[in-house]
Amino acid sequence: MKRALLLLALAACGDNDACTLDGAMCKKLSYYGLFDDIATQQPAAGVTAYDLETPLFSDYTTKHRFLVLPAGVTATWSDRDALDLPVGSVLVKTFGYLADRRDPYSHETKIETRLLIHGSAGWHGASFVYDGDGSDATLAEAGTTVPSTWIHDDGTPRDNDYIVPNENQCKNCHAEHDDVLTPLGPKARHLNLGAQLQGLIDHGQLAGAPPAAEWPKDPNAIDPTTGTLDQRARAFLDINCGHCHNPTGQARTSGLYLDAFETDVAKLGTCKPPVATGRGSGGLSFDIVPGNPDASIMIYRVSSTEPSIKMPELGRNLVYDEGVQLLRDWIAAMPGTCN
Amino acid sequence: MRTVGLTIFLLGGCSSSPDPCAGVTGACVGVPEGSSPEAVQQALLDVQAGGTVAFGAGTFELTTGLSLDIDDVTLQGAGMESTILSFANQTDGAQGLYVTAQHGFTMHDLAVEDTKGDGVKLLGTTKVRISKSRVEWTKGANETNGSYGLYPVQCADVLLDGNVVKGASDSGVYIGQSDMIEVKNNQVSLNVAGIEIENSTHADVHDNTATNNTGGILVFNLPGLQVENGAITRVFANQVFDNNTENFAPEGNIVGLVPTGTGIAILAAHQVEIFNNNIHDHKSINLGIISYETTMIPLPNPGNYDEYPTAISIHDNMFAGTSDMPTGPLGALLISALGEIQATGPYIVPDIGWDGVMDPARMAANGGMYAATDRICISNNGDADFINLAWPLSDATKPSLDASQVACSLAALPEVVIQ
Numbered sequence A: 001m002k003r004a005l006l007l008l009a010l011a012a013c014g015d016n017d018a019c020t021l022d023g024a025m026c027k028k029l030s031y032y033g034l035f036d037d038i039a040t041q042q043p044a045a046g047v048t049a050y051d052l053e054t055p056l057f058s059d060y061t062t063k064h065r066f067l068v069l070p071a072g073v074t075a076t077w078s079d080r081d082a083l084d085l086p087v088g089s090v091l092v093k094t095f096g097y098l099a100d101r102r103d104p105y106s107h108e109t110k111i112e113t114r115l116l117i118h119g120s121a122g123w124h125g126a127s128f129v130y131d132g133d134g135s136d137a138t139l140a141e142a143g144t145t146v147p148s149t150w151i152h153d154d155g156t157p158r159d160n161d162y163i164v165p166n167e168n169q170c171k172n173c174h175a176e177h178d179d180v181l182t183p184l185g186p187k188a189r190h191l192n193l194g195a196q197l198q199g200l201i202d203h204g205q206l207a208g209a210p211p212a213a214e215w216p217k218d219p220n221a222i223d224p225t226t227g228t229l230d231q232r233a234r235a236f237l238d239i240n241c242g243h244c245h246n247p248t249g250q251a252r253t254s255g256l257y258l259d260a261f262e263t264d265v266a267k268l269g270t271c272k273p274p275v276a277t278g279r280g281s282g283g284l285s286f287d288i289v290p291g292n293p294d295a296s297i298m299i300y301r302v303s304s305t306e307p308s309i310k311m312p313e314l315g316r317n318l319v320y321d322e323g324v325q326l327l328r329d330w331i332a333a334m335p336g337t338c339n
Numbered sequence B: 001m002r003t004v005g006l007t008i009f010l011l012g013g014c015s016s017s018p019d020p021c022a023g024v025t026g027a028c029v030g031v032p033e034g035s036s037p038e039a040v041q042q043a044l045l046d047v048q049a050g051g052t053v054a055f056g057a058g059t060f061e062l063t064t065g066l067s068l069d070i071d072d073v074t075l076q077g078a079g080m081e082s083t084i085l086s087f088a089n090q091t092d093g094a095q096g097l098y099v100t101a102q103h104g105f106t107m108h109d110l111a112v113e114d115t116k117g118d119g120v121k122l123l124g125t126t127k128v129r130i131s132k133s134r135v136e137w138t139k140g141a142n143e144t145n146g147s148y149g150l151y152p153v154q155c156a157d158v159l160l161d162g163n164v165v166k167g168a169s170d171s172g173v174y175i176g177q178s179d180m181i182e183v184k185n186n187q188v189s190l191n192v193a194g195i196e197i198e199n200s201t202h203a204d205v206h207d208n209t210a211t212n213n214t215g216g217i218l219v220f221n222l223p224g225l226q227v228e229n230g231a232i233t234r235v236f237a238n239q240v241f242d243n244n245t246e247n248f249a250p251e252g253n254i255v256g257l258v259p260t261g262t263g264i265a266i267l268a269a270h271q272v273e274i275f276n277n278n279i280h281d282h283k284s285i286n287l288g289i290i291s292y293e294t295t296m297i298p299l300p301n302p303g304n305y306d307e308y309p310t311a312i313s314i315h316d317n318m319f320a321g322t323s324d325m326p327t328g329p330l331g332a333l334l335i336s337a338l339g340e341i342q343a344t345g346p347y348i349v350p351d352i353g354w355d356g357v358m359d360p361a362r363m364a365a366n367g368g369m370y371a372a373t374d375r376i377c378i379s380n381n382g383d384a385d386f387i388n389l390a391w392p393l394s395d396a397t398k399p400s401l402d403a404s405q406v407a408c409s410l411a412a413l414p415e416v417v418i419q
Helices: A002-010 A167-174 A196-202 A229-238 A297-302 A321-332 B004-015 B036-045 B328-341 B358-362
Strands: A035-036 A047-050 A062-068 A088-097 A108-119 A122-130 A137-139 A144-153 A158-162 B028-031 B052-055 B058-061 B062-068 B073-076 B081-085 B092-099 B105-107 B111-112 B118-123 B126-129 B135-138 B148-153 B155-162 B164-166 B169-174 B179-184 B187-189 B193-198 B201-206 B207-209 B215-220 B231-236 B239-241 B262-267 B270-275 B279-282 B284-292 B310-313 B318-320 B352-354 B374-377 B387-388
Touching: A035 B028, A047 A196, A088 A144, A108 A137, A108 A144, A167 B036, A167 B062, A297 B387, B028 B036, B036 B058, B036 B062, B081 B239, B135 B148, B135 B169, B148 B201, B155 B318, B164 B169, B169 B179, B169 B187, B179 B193, B187 B193, B193 B201, B201 B352, B207 B215, B215 B231, B215 B239, B239 B262, B262 B270, B262 B279, B279 B284, B284 B328, B328 B387
Parallel strands: B028 B052, B052 B073, B058 B081, B062 B092, B073 B105, B081 B111, B092 B118, B105 B126, B111 B135, B118 B148, B126 B155, B135 B164, B148 B169, B155 B179, B164 B187, B169 B193, B179 B201, B187 B207, B193 B215, B201 B231, B207 B239, B215 B262, B231 B270, B239 B279, B262 B284, B270 B310, B279 B318, B284 B352, B310 B374, B352 B387
Antiparallel strands: A047 A062, A062 A088, A088 A108, A108 A122, A122 A137, A144 A158
């Protein structure tokens, strides 16, 4: 499997298909050699699996995340943003549906693997959609739709026309600041789970970390034992909304900022009138009305599946029931009124 | 042999439908009639910076939003009635087309129809040229239509010329938080707001026709945004008439407050010159000027927001028609104000109304009155009549029809020059 990681640097894939770290993406996921076994997502040597305490909701898919750091280089700690991953790094995320969500060992149908590659001119990404037998995946620059079915947590059959984003849409979420594509998940506060961060440090892959006692840490948004309601709601908003809704993000024009570092409750939505919300207002006057989730535009939008109303705009066809309930509880517990 | 056969087949196809790239100078990606949604998006990924994506005549049925992130690309079709990007069956995407290129976007001779959200949104692009294009919701005025037709936000150097926009449930042409803008020769109808210039600076809006909207042309400044206190807007030589389509904006939106039957409305804007327009036949009011206070929407965190309109010059316009059916909360305010002036109806709303709310800080700094350069000035508008609502009502200061209080003029604003 060294072969594969070398290929990235050598700019030569097989099958008449020139793909490079900086230029064209390979047509097949297998050319990157990231997995010993794609079907089971068994990573190759040098490919490190990781997880996030509170993940972005993606229509009840399961996700497998991996990090590839070039040999001999280290990532650099950041308190706020993603760890600074050097040129040559690759982030890998596979999305799939378990046949039965109640059984983590039930068959998982892989849908897509997204790569985010740090080339010399910056990060770029693309998605690979799994072939019929799941043994490899094919570059899908323009995106596609994959009809999917599964048994849900409550035992009911569910379905979704899962949408694989097009290449430009990487930027719609990943241009977290100033229209520059960056990783979102590997931030210290999201990665501070189990021994993950310590593992990177111990392997010489992460430098500049402060003492462990100073590491920021997300709660698990839907596990009440891991944090207060406010902490959990803010962690949820941070990872699901904050990459656009921050002062330099794609939703900066709205004036609604939901990232982890916002401290002004008005900018977080309390009694904030909508601006260019259009149908998204749902006939309501404020983003958040303390104590009244049903009068809050935020709840209206996260509860909708209409393309012109739903939030987030991308990557969600289905309502995340547990997340909506968290935000409802959070708003219901807020003191005060808007008038 | 198989390859040869395929080539012949493709050539045959070309002879019956012309190459969309024919006549295009420079790099071009052709999108012929019958292309799949994925092929359309692929063209927007494959086009080179500075190149063209040329659509053939025909209707392209799209199911998800399109996006473009490459600089200086031109999208062209065979005409706004011939090349149609239809989003009637859209299931994903908050826009029809979302452009995030940082420099350069040109679109002409294309139509975008029935998007679920906004028609064409551009974020942070410098140099935008959209001409001879159409954005339309084909059911007419309907609250389930998308919000904005042509929607550049935080853009600069913007020219919208000769477009048609119909049916937006917020604004047909909406310019937000932008700088250096020319909006000309467009036809906007059946939108809630025909054209809205919001929190923007240096805008020329001229030679447009705005009719059958709820409100024809709006110049607004709103609080709580990154770009606040827009200024220097000229609205001239427009035809603004019969904007009497019942307001169909979802509640909660600022344009939901626009009374059905409004010609031109100015909200908390600065340095606005409105001249040489034909403004007539609006059932609420031909031209209204208000502060944010009069919207009665709370201002939780004003920051640097300036909620008072200043330096507004209304001159040399033609006003006509009878406004005797003002609607909504602001319409009711007009009737109440007239009721303080005359005991019985009929109540005919004057052509031009001002809420009369003035900035106490500016007045205090200038001996109890506005400096000459901050005033609301209304002159040479034929027989147009005027009302100062002296909001809030029911207090000691009574509404007034005396136009001498606004009889002044301001220096002309500079022209916007788009190269």
